[in-house]
Structure formats: structure tokens, C-alpha cells
Amino acid sequence: MPITAMQLIGKQNIPGSGKAFQAVNPATGQSLPPAWKGADASQVNLAVTLATQAFTSYRETTLEHRATFLETIAQAILDLGDELIERAILETGLPRPRLEGERSRTVNQLRLFARVVRDGDWIDARIDHALPERKPAPRSDLRTRHIPLGPVAIFGSSNFPLAFSVAGGDTASALAAGAPVVIKAHPAHPGTSELVGQAIRSAVQQCQLHEGVFSLLAGPDVELGLSLVGHPGIQAVGFTGSRQGGIALMHAAAQRPVPIPVYAEMSSTNPVYLLPGALAARTTSLADQFSVSLLGSAGQLCTNPGLVIALDGPDLDRFISQVTSKVLAAPATTMLTPGIARAYRTGVERLLAHPAVDSLAQGTSDETPAHCQANLAVTTAQAFLADPEGLGAEVFGASSLIVRCVDTAEFTALAQALEGQLTATIHLESGPDDALAAALIPILELKVGRILANGFPTGVEVCDAMVHGGPFPATSDSRTTSVGTLAIRRFLRPVCYQDIPDALLPVALQAANPWHLTRSER
Structure with a gap:
């Protein structure tokens, strides 16, 4: 079926009269015919x-x-x-x-x-x-x-x-x-x-x-x-x-x-809560699953996990170490457009320039015009609560910020500080984490459109029960x-x-x- 570069208005093909433009191959930077x-x-x-x-x-x-x-x-x-x-x-x-x-x-x-x-x-x-x-x-x-x-x-x-x-x-x-x-x-x-x-x-x-x-x-x-x-x-x-x-x-x-x-x-940063029991029991599998969710599609999903919230300590250190190695090994991937790639790099630079943020890892880079270099960074709950707008802003791409909490009270404080989100995820072990999960869910109900347990938000099933929405600015x-x-x-x-x-x-x-x-x- 030939591409006409026309406006399809009803049954008519009508040439436009406005500004000329063409699609661009993001992998090469070359314009693609025809011109509209x-x-x-x-x-x-x-x-x-x-x-x-x-x-x-x-x-x-x-x-x-x-x-x-x-x-x-x-x-x-x-x-x-x-x-x-x-x-x-x-x-x-x-x-x-x-x-x-x-x-x-x-x-x-x-x-x-x-x-x-x-x-x-x-x-x-x-x-x-x-x-x-x-x-x-x-x-x-x-x-x-x-x-x-x-x-x-x-x-x-x-x-x-x-x-x-x-x-x-x-x-x-x-x-x-x-x-x-x-x-x-x-x-x-x-x-x-x-x-x-x-x-x-x-x-x-x-x-x-x-x-x-x-x-x-x-x-x-x-x-x-x-x-x-x-x-x-x-x-x-x-x-x-x-x-x-x-x-x-x-x-x-x-x-x-x-x-x-x-x-x-x-926009949404889709916070992922790693509750203490789950993090202790499943450190390696959580690191593997999170890395897949973060890096897939160059992070260009509205449900990409842009925030990870966990209790500071040896279990979180092990999780960070394993995710860091995966991000460092992540190859550069092509983003959808050069403009999206530029916006991603600007967002990462802004995040890493924040005085309360430490860089953990960046993936490999290349010279293609729309490449994505994966990014992983860390901050503290205290810093996030002091600047939720700055540290909670979406970076559209394969970037995530880990938030270290000194105690579980900071989990609920962070939930209260969040702006509207599409999703929030809770990883929990039945028994040890039940009370903390029960405290988080009523708060998250007011903040997000979908609450997940023991999964990751990337992947939105099209079905009767799905909600892909949430309070502003996730949606209007x-x-x-x-x-x-x-x-x-x-x-x-x-x-x-x-x-x-x-x-x-x-x-x-x-x-x-x-x-x-x-x-x-x-």
C-alpha cells in the first residue's frame, strides 16, 4: 500500500499546505521519504x-x-x-x-x-x-x-x-x-x-x-x-x-x-517499594526482575520504575550491587527520536547535578543520534522529602533513583509526599511485611491508579479490570x-x-x- 504523504480527510487524500516535515530514522539520523x-x-x-x-x-x-x-x-x-x-x-x-x-x-x-x-x-x-x-x-x-x-x-x-x-x-x-x-x-x-x-x-x-x-x-x-x-x-x-x-x-x-x-x-515515576522481608528473602530475583523492567524498550514506557524505595542496610547494598553490575553492562539502545534522547540526557544531567544524589552506574554509550545510556542513582529519604518535586520528576527513559530509608516510617512519609502516579508496586513477604503493606495501601490508593504486589509495572494488560490512570499529573x-x-x-x-x-x-x-x-x- 503506497504512502501518499497526504492528509486523510474522510475519503479524500488532500495535500497539506503547512510546514514540510519527514520522519527520521532514529538509529541513523537519516530522513525517511516521503515528505509531508x-x-x-x-x-x-x-x-x-x-x-x-x-x-x-x-x-x-x-x-x-x-x-x-x-x-x-x-x-x-x-x-x-x-x-x-x-x-x-x-x-x-x-x-x-x-x-x-x-x-x-x-x-x-x-x-x-x-x-x-x-x-x-x-x-x-x-x-x-x-x-x-x-x-x-x-x-x-x-x-x-x-x-x-x-x-x-x-x-x-x-x-x-x-x-x-x-x-x-x-x-x-x-x-x-x-x-x-x-x-x-x-x-x-x-x-x-x-x-x-x-x-x-x-x-x-x-x-x-x-x-x-x-x-x-x-x-x-x-x-x-x-x-x-x-x-x-x-x-x-x-x-x-x-x-x-x-x-x-x-x-x-x-x-x-x-x-x-x-x-x-x-507522566509518572511508578515507585517500587521493596519491603524488608521481601528484600531479605529475594534480593537476587528482585535485582534481576527490576533490571529487566528498567532497561526494556530503553525505558520508554509510561510505567517504567523510576523510583525504588527500600530500607537501608546490607540487603539493600546487595540489591544495589547486583543492579549496578547490570546497568554498567547495559548496551546503548536506540530511543524513539533524537528529541526524546536529548530530553532524556537533559533529565539525567539534572538529576545527577542534584547535591543530594549520587551516581551509581551508567550503561555504555555510542555515537548514534538517539542513543540511551542507562542510569542508576541513589539518594536518601530525607533528601527526597525535602525536595519531592525535584527528585520525583519523571526522566523518560532507562533511569531510576533508589531512595534509602532509615526506618519504615519513612516508607509511609514518602508515599504521602508522592505526586499522582500511574502505578505503585509493593514487594512483600507474607507475614513479616503484612503490617507495613497494610499501612501503605490506603495511602497509595489516593496517589495511584494501579497498585501491584510482587511484580513490576511495565506491561499493562488490556482487559476489563485494568486501570491505566491516576491523579494529576499522571493523568488529567x-x-x-x-x-x-x-x-x-x-x-x-x-x-x-x-x-x-x-x-x-x-x-x-x-x-x-x-x-x-x-x-x-x-
Whole structure:
């Protein structure tokens, strides 16, 4: 399938008129053809106008039609074959097994949301039947369902060019909710994005949906994203990226005449607590598992373990010694873009310049433009508590800070001092560590979206129970998730129908229940 370097707006291929840009191979620094020109304001307007027109019909598609659409997208992505993987390798520097696994995740989450759509539980149909004889006042017939908010702007992420990008979780959950999408492709992988965009567009046509259900815009500048968020036709935003980028979109959405929700997943250091019993019993295995979690994917995961909290003493010294040897031996790895690599090096330099931080180890380095040199450092709990903002800032990449605690009281003090996180992990031995774990969990519940025991946070299962969210600045809204089936709720709102004749009610609320939904009825 040829890459056109065009804006995919509805069924049209339209050349951009903005700033020219190309993808860059992060392993070599060489530009990759073809060259794009960024979308302009008129093209944003056309894409959103089409999405608004599509919304009327798409939001009322049958559950089966919509589910089939999601499954058709999944198959169309698979049909791209090796062409998609090869382009993604060039644009991201990620290895083939990682990208093939990510493609499987992308396809599987589309199929998962097809199942969610068919089940219909997301509609949350509730019926309170009329009670005309009730005293002292009768009750009307009241029925509620959830409907989609409207067209959604979605921003492709840099670190997951498939699973959090054009056909990623935000797109899957928005389309499942009945919301057309206008997507801003990440400028680091425009070719990969266009190939997936062509697959989605083919599914739109195959399922005979309005062309405005999907559009893909590309451009290198922040102005394109701000123009998209500011368009009055956009009713919600899905974003995965930096804290700076997420906050900028939040401000833009809040300044609109009619503000809209922004669901931004932004930053997290994902603290890992090594409780004393666990550290004593499993020093070597903890060091091995932590090193794998830290170094994988050059640390370019939003759940990378950037903080390790443990009790000072011989057990921690042994853990540090073993992890240090692994970090020293870690080869330089290619990061996603030269810009991400520069930001990583700046973050490491800032961390190591802190007077309370000691460097423990750095991995090997090379001369490639986007290399990652792994980093391990150490500080004290007292120093962290004195400067939680400085020492708790995310360094996006394979860097972690170990925090030495003089007693277990500092464990809970550190938990209280944390800003919002995606995850927190507790390694414990049943019995010796139970009381400390029981004290930590209620604190961490208020700080994070997911609490793990005896694991590591890298690796986010796409399923019904997953929460990939958390209090600010991990996300812009702690009440929801960007991974798992609960993600559909971001793009829905309830509508109540009072005393509406049955023939005029939406199908989900009609007396015959033709969709056979599980409904709350009283």
C-alpha cells in the first residue's frame, strides 16, 4: 500500500499546505521519504465538519454494526502485513518482536471493544417505571442511557506507534462509544500512521459508514493540535504524551467558549517499594526482575520504575550491587527520536547535578543520534522529602533513583509526599511485611491508579479490570483509564427520558428490549 504523504480527510487524500516535515530514522539520523506538508486550519475544519456530520448516523448504529466495524479495522491492520512492521522499524528504531507484539495488542484491543459494544453494558440502561398511584406524589416513567459526547480529537503517542496511536486504545474506545474521531498523527512516525489510517478508512468504506467517522491529520507543529482542540465541533480529547503537552491541551480546552474534557496521560515515576522481608528473602530475583523492567524498550514506557524505595542496610547494598553490575553492562539502545534522547540526557544531567544524589552506574554509550545510556542513582529519604518535586520528576527513559530509608516510617512519609502516579508496586513477604503493606495501601490508593504486589509495572494488560490512570499529573482526570474496557466511559454522558412514548424512545430503552440488554429496572 503506497504512502501518499497526504492528509486523510474522510475519503479524500488532500495535500497539506503547512510546514514540510519527514520522519527520521532514529538509529541513523537519516530522513525517511516521503515528505509531508502539515495540515492547515481549513483542513482541520473540513475533518471536524465531516465528523460532525457523521455523528448523527454513527452514534445510532446498531451494536452489531459497530462491533463489526471494529473487527473490520483489526483485520485491515493485519492485512497490511510486513509493510507496516518494516515502516515502523524505520521510524521508531523499535525491534521487530516488540512491534509485532504491539500490532497484536492493537488488533486484540479492537476486538475486545467489539465484544464490549455487543454486550451493551456500557449503555448502562436504567428504568424506573411510572408509579401513578404513589402517594403523596406519583412518579413519572424515567429511563436513562449513555450516549457519545460527539467527535473526539485523538493524539498519537510517540512510544507506542501502534497501540497508543492511530488505531490505539483511545481510537478503539471512542469508536466503540459511537464517537467519530479526528486523529493527529505523531510527527515521528507519519508513514506508520498513514498505513494504519488507510486501513481504518477501508473499514469505514467496507462497513458503509459515513466518511466523516475517521480522518487523519499530520503536521509537525503544536499549532495543528491546538487548532484541533479549539474547534467547536470537537467534544473531547484523548492524549498520551508529555506533561507539558498535556497541560497545553488542557488549557486550550478550558479556554474554549464551551470547555471540553481532555483525557491526558502524562507522566509518572511508578515507585517500587521493596519491603524488608521481601528484600531479605529475594534480593537476587528482585535485582534481576527490576533490571529487566528498567532497561526494556530503553525505558520508554509510561510505567517504567523510576523510583525504588527500600530500607537501608546490607540487603539493600546487595540489591544495589547486583543492579549496578547490570546497568554498567547495559548496551546503548536506540530511543524513539533524537528529541526524546536529548530530553532524556537533559533529565539525567539534572538529576545527577542534584547535591543530594549520587551516581551509581551508567550503561555504555555510542555515537548514534538517539542513543540511551542507562542510569542508576541513589539518594536518601530525607533528601527526597525535602525536595519531592525535584527528585520525583519523571526522566523518560532507562533511569531510576533508589531512595534509602532509615526506618519504615519513612516508607509511609514518602508515599504521602508522592505526586499522582500511574502505578505503585509493593514487594512483600507474607507475614513479616503484612503490617507495613497494610499501612501503605490506603495511602497509595489516593496517589495511584494501579497498585501491584510482587511484580513490576511495565506491561499493562488490556482487559476489563485494568486501570491505566491516576491523579494529576499522571493523568488529567483520575476518574477514568486509557487502557481497558472502562476507557469507553470517557466519551459518554447520560441522558434521561421522562414520560417519552415507547415508539419515540431509543432502542436501548424500549419496552421490548430488542437488543436484549441487561437493564436495571424497578
